[in-house]
Amino acid sequence: MNIDFNKNKDGLVPAIIQDAKTKNVLMLGYMNNEAFEKTKATKQVTFFSRSKQRLWTKGEESGNILNLVDYKIDCDNDTLLIFANPEGPTCHKGTDTCWGEDNHSTYGFLSTLEQVIEKRQNSAQSDDSYVASLFEKGINKIAQKVGEEAVEVVIEAKDDDDDLFLNESADLLFHYLILLRAKGFQLDDIVKVLNERHQ
Structure with a gap:
């Protein structure tokens, strides 16, 4: 897996976070190579915060972490799909997802x-x-x-x-x-x- 972190000038790629069990999309963040390597090493999803300009592990303050299960790279090698098990709500506003939806399983x-x-x-x-x-x-x-x-x-x-x-x-x-x-x-x-x- 060769992620193209150099495709954008900032060295970041989008990381779509999907609940490994319910398959619902929880949030979108950005990772650089360092954030991706830390995610793999710690098994906790870590992003590069564009506002803080530093690595940021989801839940480092709230405790609402995202436990890494697996990941995939898209066909252009510039977008990550991260499968995770959330502990608590994902959104900083207190909702299960950043779209304000409940994170429960649905069967079409x-x-x-x-x-x-x-x-x-x-x-x-x-x-x-x-x-x-x-x-x-x-x-x-x-x-x-x-x-x-x-x-x-x-x-x-x-x-x-x-x-x-x-x-x-x-x-x-x-x-x-x-x-x-x-x-x-x-x-x-x-x-x-x-x-x-x-x-």
Whole structure:
């Protein structure tokens, strides 16, 4: 890995900091060669502060350090992507990220679907909502639906109709998310269990 610190006159390259677990972007800083070498040596992310004109280890005053996990260099060798585990909020304003966002895991459309399910659970208009009507019928009905969908997935897995298999799989996942919500959990709780098993 040859980082081109000489590409800019100031000898600095941008360093994008990404949470190693949630994959959220936490902040942007700048590193010179000395800051990069110190980051690798101490395993704590260190920048070159343009305002202080010196090396600056994130959290040296606040205690909100960034623990180095890994790093990559881009295709032009002039931008770093740093994977880190944060201890506390990253932004000096006290937020998780410098964009004011909460640093929690998201799962793309599945997280959106979880939000829709939560909204329907809290809706009083079950006549218009299949999800709300399931919540009204209770945990036994929801669990029964998950069981039914699981059986249908198994049946379609033994057949050659990929469209039916995918549609039944989608039904199973959808009803499983409803069951998780009914039990007071989210997909993130399952991911945590899987991560613990993986370690």
